[in-house]
Each structure stands twice: as C-alpha cells, then as structure tokens.
Amino acid sequence: MGIPSKNWRLRNQRYRLVGEICEKCRAPIFPPRDVCPECEAPAQTPYVFSGRGEVYSYSTVYHPPAGFEKYVPYTVALVRLEEGPMLTAQLTDVDPGEVHIGMPVEMVTRQMQTDGDEGVIAYGYKFRPRMR
Amino acid sequence: MREVAIIGIGQTKVGEHWEKDLRHLGLEALQAAMRDAELERVDALYVGNMLSGELTGQEHLGALVADFAGLRGVEAVKVEAACGSGAAALRLGYVAVAGGLADVVLVVGVEKMTDATGPEATAALAMAADADHEVAHGLTFVAINALLMRRYMYEYGYKKEDFAPFTINAHANGMNNPYAMFHGKVTPEAYAKARMIADPINLLDSSPVADGAAAVVLAPADWARRSGKPVVRIAASAVATDAVALHDRRDPLVLEGAALSAWRAYQQAEIGPEEVDLFELHDAFSIMAALSLEAAGFARRGEGVRLALDGEIILQGRIPIATMGGLKARGHPVGATGVYQVVEVVQQLRGEAGANQVPNARVGMAQNIGGSGATVITHVLVREK
Numbered sequence: 001m002g003i004p005s006k007n008w009r010l011r012n013q014r015y016r017l018v019g020e021i022c023e024k025c026r027a028p029i030f031p032p033r034d035v036c037p038e039c040e041a042p043a044q045t046p047y048v049f050s051g052r053g054e055v056y057s058y059s060t061v062y063h064p065p066a067g068f069e070k071y072v073p074y075t076v077a078l079v080r081l082e083e084g085p086m087l088t089a090q091l092t093d094v095d096p097g098e099v100h101i102g103m104p105v106e107m108v109t110r111q112m113q114t115d116g117d118e119g120v121i122a123y124g125y126k127f128r129p130r131m132r
Numbered sequence: 133m134r135e136v137a138i139i140g141i142g143q144t145k146v147g148e149h150w151e152k153d154l155r156h157l158g159l160e161a162l163q164a165a166m167r168d169a170e171l172e173r174v175d176a177l178y179v180g181n182m183l184s185g186e187l188t189g190q191e192h193l194g195a196l197v198a199d200f201a202g203l204r205g206v207e208a209v210k211v212e213a214a215c216g217s218g219a220a221a222l223r224l225g226y227v228a229v230a231g232g233l234a235d236v237v238l239v240v241g242v243e244k245m246t247d248a249t250g251p252e253a254t255a256a257l258a259m260a261a262d263a264d265h266e267v268a269h270g271l272t273f274v275a276i277n278a279l280l281m282r283r284y285m286y287e288y289g290y291k292k293e294d295f296a297p298f299t300i301n302a303h304a305n306g307m308n309n310p311y312a313m314f315h316g317k318v319t320p321e322a323y324a325k326a327r328m329i330a331d332p333i334n335l336l337d338s339s340p341v342a343d344g345a346a347a348v349v350l351a352p353a354d355w356a357r358r359s360g361k362p363v364v365r366i367a368a369s370a371v372a373t374d375a376v377a378l379h380d381r382r383d384p385l386v387l388e389g390a391a392l393s394a395w396r397a398y399q400q401a402e403i404g405p406e407e408v409d410l411f412e413l414h415d416a417f418s419i420m421a422a423l424s425l426e427a428a429g430f431a432r433r434g435e436g437v438r439l440a441l442d443g444e445i446i447l448q449g450r451i452p453i454a455t456m457g458g459l460k461a462r463g464h465p466v467g468a469t470g471v472y473q474v475v476e477v478v479q480q481l482r483g484e485a486g487a488n489q490v491p492n493a494r495v496g497m498a499q500n501i502g503g504s505g506a507t508v509i510t511h512v513l514v515r516e517k
C-alpha cells in the first residue's frame with residue numbers, strides 16, 4: 001500500500017541516517033521533522049549521523065504484526081545515537097540472549113519488510129553490535 | 133461554564149461477542165444508559181472508537197449508531213484518539229454541555245475486535261504508534277511497552293515478578309464484576325509461568341483483545357440535582373499530549389502527557405492526589421500502571437511498582453486501582469475502554485460496586501491513554517454530599 005513512494009520519500013533517513021540540525025540551538029534531530037523539538041525553531045539543514053550508538057532498551061518479538069511473520073523472533077531496540085537523539089530499530093547479527101542495555105551498536109542497511117508475498121522489498125537501517 | 137453531571141450509565145459484558153456486531157453492541161450500552169438516566173431525548177451523540185474501519189470495514193459510526201438507536205436526525209460524530217478514543221468522546225460531550233451548546237449528550241465507546249485474526253489485530257493496534265519510525269521496524273504495541281518495562285527494571289532494579297501484584301489485583305477485582313471478560317484468580321505461580329509475548333512482557337501483563345461498549349449520559353448538574361437522585365458531577369476533564377513515538381520523548385520512563393493531564397485535572401477539581409479515593413488507570417500493560425501511578429503523583433519516580441508491592445493498590449489500600457478489573461481483567465475493547473473506566477467510577481461513587489465497593493468513595497479519577505502515552509485524558513468525578 002503505497003510502499004514504493006513512501007520508501008522513496010524516506011530514502012535519505014532510511015539508507016544513510018540523514019537527519020537535521022537546528023540552526024538556532026544546534027540540536028541534532030532524528031528522525032527529521034523540520035521543526036526543532038528543543039527550541040521550536042525551523043530546522044531543515046541536513047545532518048548525517050555517524051550511525052554509532054548504544055542500546056537504551058530492547059525486546060524480542062514472538063507475536064508479530066501482519067507483514068513480519070517470517071522474521072520472528074526478532075529483536076527491536078531503542079538506540080541512543082552518540083549525537084543525542086534516540087531511534088527505534090531492529091538489531092541484527094546478534095543472538096537475542098547476548099543483547100544488553102548499554103551495548104555499543106552501529107548502523108547497517110538491511111531488508112526491513114516485504115510488501116506481501118510478491119511485493120516490493122523495503123530496505124532501511126538496522127543496528128548490529130560494534131567493537132568498542 | 134455550566135457544571136456537568138453524569139446521569140446515566142450502561143455497559144455490555146466485555147468479551148468475544150461473536151453473535152453481535154459493532155452497531156448492536158453500541159446500541160445495547162446506549163439503551164442501558166438511557167434507561168438508567170430515565171430520559172428519551174438527546175441533543176448530541178459522540179461515539180468513541182479506534183478501529184472500526186480497519187477491523188470491520190465500517191466507518192461513519194456517528195450517523196450509523198444514531199440511526200440504529202432510533203435517534204435519526206441527532207447531531208452525531210465519531211471521535212478517534214487511539215486507545216484514548218472513549219475518554220476523548222466524553223471530553224467532547226463534556227465541552228458541549230459545559231459550554232451550553234447541548235443539554236443532554238450521549239457518549240458511547242464501542243469496539244469490535246474479535247472478527248480479526250491475531251496478526252491483523254496486532255497490526256491494527258500498532259497504528260497508535262508512529263507508522264514510519266516505529267511500526268515500519270516491526271515494533272508491536274506490546275513491544276513498545278516491553279521496551280519501557282525492560283528499561284524500568286534496569287534503572288530501578290526491579291525483578292520481573294515484582295510486577296505480579298498489578299495482575300493479581302486486577303483479576304481479583306474482575307472476579308466480582310459481571311461485565312468483566314475474565315473471572316479467574318491469578319496466583320504468583322501462574323504469573324511466573326505465563327507465556328512470553330514480547331520479552332519481558334508475558335500474557336498476564338497484557339490486556340486482552342475484546343469486544344464491548346459502554347455509555348454515559350451527560351446533563352447540566354442543576355438538572356441532576358433536581359432529580360433527587362445521588363449526583364455524580366464531572367469536576368475535571370483534561371486532555372494533554374506528548375510525542376507519539378517513544379524515542380521522541382524527553383525521558384521515556386516519564387509519561388509527561390499523563391503528568392500534565394493529571395495536573396490540569398487536579399487544578400480544575402481543586403484537589404490533590406491525596407483526595408482521590410480510587411483511580412481507574414490505563415493498565416493496558418503492567419508497566420503502564422506503574423508509570424501512570426507515578427505520573428499522577430501517587431508514587432515518586434521509580435516507586436510505582438513499590439506501591440503495588442506494598443499492597444496500596446488493592447481495594448483496601450491507599451489508592452485502589454482497577455477496582456472492577458481494569459483493562460486486564462475487565463478487558464480492553466480499545467475505543468470503549470475510556471468510557472468503561474468512567475462507568476466504573478460512577479458505580480463506585482453511587483455505592484453500586486457490590487463486593488468491590490471502595491468504602492465511602494466520594495472522589496474518583498479515570499485516566500485513559502492513547503498510544504504509549506501520547507494522548508492522555510483525565511476525568512475527576514465527585515459525588516455530591
């Protein structure tokens with residue numbers, strides 16, 4: 001349902017972690033929202049995040065929503081980026097039992113979801129463990 | 133502004149109503165509320181619902197429910213605010229009566245969820261979250277709450293079993309509520325063995341998918357006083373919002389929307405948390421009960437679970453919660469839940485809560501949460517003398 005155009009629209013943030021930076025208070029912003037959540041000034045200057053961060057919290061999903069059945073079990077996490085903002089992403093290349101809060105992670109581009117059996121494959125960011 | 137009273141309540145049993153569709157569930161609750169109010173005339177109808185379009189293919193519930201209730205011609209609209217839809221509808225009804233634009237307003241919350249498969253319902257409920265930045269990554273609503281619970285345990289040093297009192301209390305109270313979905317006692321052993329849904333949240337931490345409808349009738353408090361019946365007045369009606377996505381919150385473990393909503397309600401009612409006799413909170417998951425208790429000022433940060441462990445949330449405790457079973461045992465027909473909570477507070481304030489009666493209950497609070505804390509609607513009800 002509209003996935004190709006949506007993927008195109010979100011390509012910079014999904015593939016390269018492009019957010020924004022507030023010109024007024026210099027807060028880095030991800031996901032991009034065009035208005036600074038800290039000071040409410042307009043913020044449309046692109047800012048590329050390093051992709052490094054650490055796990056703030058995580059959970060392994062056993063009962064997926066429609067569209068994610070073939071991926072279970074998978075582990076989702078809140079990742080605190082080293083520049084400050086937090087995002088939601090799946091963890092990859094790691095056993096669920098090895099994940100812990102504070103674990104250093106880095107961004108990789110992976111398949112996120114297929115739009116039905118014959119559908120378009122959406123790619124985007126996931127995070128994997130990183131050596132300190 | 134005029135003072136507003138609740139002059140009628142009605143509800144259907146929560147559960148799997150395979151023989152009843154959306155409109156008939158709504159009708160049953162609505163007619164019960166009208167009978168209770170001993171009224172036949174209505175100026176406006178607000179229908180709280182979240183998922184009728186997604187799960188049953190039916191939108192346009194304002195006109196539909198009005199038509200089937202024999203109210204054709206009346207002003208009627210559907211109100212949506214995710215799992216907070218029910219209380220959002222009540223809020224609009226309150227605004228209409230308080231503002232003098234309507235005298236008698238009917239508010240019904242209704243949801244029909246059990247026609248859908250598990251994955252369909254799971255995907256539909258996730259629409260309360262950020263589609264592009266949470267749900268696209270496979271996050272379910274349970275997983276969002278699991279992220280909160282895991283971090284809570286980490287920051288404050290609680291163990292999984294410390295959350296059991298929320299479940300045990302809700303199910304103990306649900307046993308005496310004929311409208312509740314579940315009527316079974318839960319033991320600490322059963323809680324420990326419950327099937328994992330999204331680690332660390334198990335089946336008994338979660339509220340069930342269900343069908344149900346609840347309704348209230350609003351009128352000017354002056355009318356209610358003339359009726360000679362006990363008057364339950366809406367002393368506060370407050371809505372606040374927060375970021376929809378968990379990762380966009382300043383501190384995910386603080387429900388700022390809930391704190392703001394509760395604070396506004398206390399201001400309006402001119403009371404503090406210590407004057408609240410019972411609190412119907414949004415215990416969609418155990419962690420939400422803990423965070424709600426903290427946000428509304430009943431426990432300090434990190435001490436919501438401690439309050440439950442100390443036995444303060446049971447009917448005889450300092451702040452009874454889920455007094456008729458809460459979302460876990462009464463059930464959570466999402467768009468109807470906010471109205472069920474208020475119906476139950478009215479039962480308590482009228483002294484009609486049976487075996488679950490909180491002694492001398494005079495001030496009751498209900499708080500309905502949309503999403504993981506993005507829309508929070510708080511109502512304070514007061515029984516007059």
Ligand SMILES: [Zn+2]
Binds near residue numbers: 024036038
């Ligand atoms: Zn700024």
